Amino acid sequence: xxxxxxxxxxxxxxxxxxxxxxxxxxxxxxxxxxxxxxxxxxxxxxxxxxxxxxxxxxxxxxxxxxxxxxxxxxxxxxxxxxxxxxxxxxxxxxxxxxxxxxxxxxxxxxxxxxxxxxxxxxxxxxxxxxxxxxxxxxxxxxxxxxxxxxxxxxxxxxxxxxxxxxxxxxxxxxxxxxxxxxxxxxxxxxxxxxxxxxxxxxxxxxxxxxxxxxxxxxxxxxxxxxxxxxxxxxxxxxxxxxxxxxxxxxxxxxxxxxxxxxxxxxxxxxxxxxxxxxxxxxxxxxxxxxxxxxxxxxxxxxxxxxxxxxxxxxxxxxxxxxxxxxxxxxxxxxxxx
Numbered sequence: 001x002x003x004x005x006x007x008x009x010x011x012x013x014x015x016x017x018x019x020x021x022x023x024x025x026x027x028x029x030x031x032x033x034x035x036x037x038x039x040x041x042x043x044x045x046x047x048x049x050x051x052x053x054x055x056x057x058x059x060x061x062x063x064x065x066x067x068x069x070x071x072x073x074x075x076x077x078x079x080x081x082x083x084x085x086x087x088x089x090x091x092x093x094x095x096x097x098x099x100x101x102x103x104x105x106x107x108x109x110x111x112x113x114x115x116x117x118x119x120x121x122x123x124x125x126x127x128x129x130x131x132x133x134x135x136x137x138x139x140x141x142x143x144x145x146x147x148x149x150x151x152x153x154x155x156x157x158x159x160x161x162x163x164x165x166x167x168x169x170x171x172x173x174x175x176x177x178x179x180x181x182x183x184x185x186x187x188x189x190x191x192x193x194x195x196x197x198x199x200x201x202x203x204x205x206x207x208x209x210x211x212x213x214x215x216x217x218x219x220x221x222x223x224x225x226x227x228x229x230x231x232x233x234x235x236x237x238x239x240x241x242x243x244x245x246x247x248x249x250x251x252x253x254x255x256x257x258x259x260x261x262x263x264x265x266x267x268x269x270x271x272x273x274x275x276x277x278x279x280x281x282x283x284x285x286x287x288x289x290x291x292x293x294x295x296x297x298x299x300x301x302x303x304x305x306x307x308x309x310x311x312x313x314x315x316x317x318x319x320x321x322x323x324x325x326x327x328x329x330x331x332x333x334x335x336x337x
Contacts, residue, residue: 014197014260015187021259022180025252026173029244032141033166040163117271124269125325126261126332129318130254131273133311137213137250139280140304146288148240151297154225155233168237172244179205179249199260200323202253209249210315214308216242221301261332269331 012020043049072078076097083095120127145166152162183202190197220239223231255270262269292300326332 015184015191017256017259018180018183018187018202021256022176022248022252025248025255029141029173029248029251030170032145033169033244036145037163037166041160044160112268113271116265116268117275120265120269120331121272124329124331126322126329127258127269127272129314129322130258131276133314134251134254134273135277135280136307137247137311138277139284140307141247142281143284143288143291143304146285147292147297147300150289150292151224151236152233154229154297157233165233165237165240168240169244172241173248175241175245176205176248176252179208198323199257199326202260203257205249206253206257207315207319209246209253210308210312212242213246213250214305214312216240216246217301217305217308221298221305224297224301226296227298261326265331 039049039052042051042055079097083097086095087093121131122128148165149159149162152165153159155162182204186201186204187197190201216239220236220243222228223236223239224233228235255273258269258273259266295303
């Protein structure tokens with residue numbers, strides 16, 4: 001599987017990629033926040049749970065129909081067609097098509113799509129660190145989708161009402177807009193002064209998000225039942241707004257960092273992240289509800305907050321060393337402005 005951020009690298013230059021990756025990440029998080037809640041309402045309504053699958057099938061059918069109007073964009077397919085049209089129009093047959101983007105052989109496919117991503121994960125410290133950080137934080141979203149309803153049902157909310165707390169996540173996504181504007185201004189200033197734009201110029205949000213995420217999780221962990229059953233649920237909901245804003249920064253900024261650092265190898269660099277994120281995201285919900293019911297929301301939240309606190313030290317190490325480690329790589333030195 002080629003990660004979407006690798007495709008984004010091919011389609012947009014370094015500044016527009018700020019918004020392209022941010023929108024892509026936000027869309028996925030909104031889907032996680034809204035989708036299960038919608039499923040809760042449908043399954044508990046007169047339609048019942050089969051309609052969750054019916055609606056999913058209907059939406060996929062609509063998307064498949066829309067794909068019928070998708071235009072071919074792969075160069076090794078488009079260029080021969082354009083050359084043939086030009087030859088037919090002008091009679092000139094001296095045009096030659098670059099075949100470097102031709103469909104690869106099986107050996108080439110195995111090397112670039114399977115072996116190289118594995119090698120990147122184990123031999124590129126930046127890829128390893130970013131993959132672990134981003135995948136763990138993103139998978140915690142899936143853990144919370146099972147855990148938060150358990151917590152807010154202890155406030156006396158019904159199943160439907162407790163599912164609405166995830167709307168705080170959608171609000172939290174709007175808080176990252178100033179950081180994207182800051183990234184854009186920094187890059188614009190560098191370009192105007194004809195300075196080389198490096199990947200480290202676009203990860204300010206990550207350094208802000210690491211300590212804020214830890215603080216927000218500690219805030220949430222000790223403002224919910226059973227320890228704080230007398231507090232208003234809105235006290236903890238405020239922390240969830242910050243949590244989601246930080247989760248967006250971790251995922252979006254770090255994927256954007258890999259994309260900008262490895263450019264032509266972006267798909268290979270992001271593949272380990274995508275695999276690890278999928279593995280953890282599929283595993284965490286298996287024990288999410290049991291964890292919050294067995295340990296309680298306070299202890300469960302404290303575990304997540306402790307992990308986030310450790311990530312603060314990782315972010316500090318990353319801030320001090322990532323440029324030197326990245327520049328030592330023979331793969332992470334190809335810039336595309």
